[in-house]
Amino acid sequence: MEKSRLEAFSDGVFAIVITLLILDIRFPDVAYSEFKTSLVSLLPRILAYVMSFIIIGLYWVVHHTSMHAIKKTDRVFLWLNILLLLFVSFIPFPTSLLGRYPFQAWPIIIYGFTLIASNVVGYIMLVYVWYHPHLAIPDFSIKYMRQHTPVYIFVNGSYLGAILLAHSFPLLSYLIYIVVIVSLIVFLPKLDDGINR
Numbered sequence: 389m390e391k392s393r394l395e396a397f398s399d400g401v402f403a404i405v406i407t408l409l410i411l412d413i414r415f416p417d418v419a420y421s422e423f424k425t426s427l428v429s430l431l432p433r434i435l436a437y438v439m440s441f442i443i444i445g446l447y448w449v450v451h452h453t454s455m456h457a458i459k460k461t462d463r464v465f466l467w468l469n470i471l472l473l474l475f476v477s478f479i480p481f482p483t484s485l486l487g488r489y490p491f492q493a494w495p496i497i498i499y500g501f502t503l504i505a506s507n508v509v510g511y512i513m514l515v516y517v518w519y520h521p522h523l524a525i526p527d528f529s530i531k532y533m534r535q536h537t538p539v540y541i542f543v544n545g546s547y548l549g550a551i552l553l554a555h556s557f558p559l560l561s562y563l564i565y566i567v568v569i570v571s572l573i574v575f576l577p578k579l580d581d582g583i584n585r
Contacts, residue, residue: 389460389461389462389463389466390460390461391455391458391459391460391461394455394461394465394466394469395452395455398451398469398473399448401473401476401477402444402447402448402451402473402476404477405444405476405477405479405480406441406444406445406448408480409437409440409441409444409479409480409483410437411480412433412437412480412483412484412487413430413433413434413437413487415427415430432486432487432488432490432491433484433487433488434487435486435487435490436483436484436486436487436490437483437487439483439486439565439566439569440479440480440483442569442573443479443503443569444476444479446569446572446573446576447476447506447510449576450510450576451472451510453576454513454514456525457517457524457525457527457528457532458517458523458524458525459522459523459524459525460522460523461523462520462523464516465513465516465517465520465523468509468512468513468516469513471509472506472509472510472513475502475505475506475509476506478502479502479503479506481498481502482495482498482499482502483499485498485499486499491558491559491562492558493554493555493558494554496550496551496554496558496561496562497551497554499565500547500548500550500551500554500561500565501551503547504544504547504548507540507543507544507547508544510540511536511537511540514533514536515533518533539572539575539576542568542571543568543572546564546567546568547564547565547568549564550562550564550565
């Protein structure tokens with residue numbers, strides 16, 4: 389099966405999900421004398437929005453880049469992609485919780501498990517293509533797997549650490565999420581450079 393419809397459908401879902409994030413940020417109807425207080429009260433939601441916007445953007449970039457390594461798809465790969473989109477489309481919910489209950493454990497935990505679930509499915513897709521080489525271009529090699537596997541381990545291990553620290557050190561959990569984002573922005577282009585030449 390051709391991959392064009394999968395890409396079009398995925399791009400549509402990513403676009404909708406990333407748009408839904410902003411719907412949770414609403415400025416309350418207050419007198420101007422309360423403007424600054426109300427704006428400050430929105431900062432946790434704005435932080436959660438920015439963090440999730442970038443994370444979903446990273447998922448889209450990785451998905452887009454990975455498609456360069458795919459020649460065609462089959463039914464199993466399509467369903468794996470749908471499962472990935474299911475978890476990605478769930479991200480606005482824990483994002484909303486982070487904004488409403490900043491630095492509280494359970495929103496941090498739900499957020500972390502959602503990201504881990506998305507990453508696990510993304511890695512399963514990678515492994516599936518590795519075991520079905522007819523789906524991939526010739527450049528998809530063991531080197532590609534060896535480069536990306538440590539990234540998945542680092543990211544999911546970091547998210548698990550953020551989850552475990554959520555009750556005791558919630559601020560540190562937030563910092564872990566931010567460090568992962570910055571690390572991916574810096575290092576992913578270097579990893580994907582070879583597959584896109």
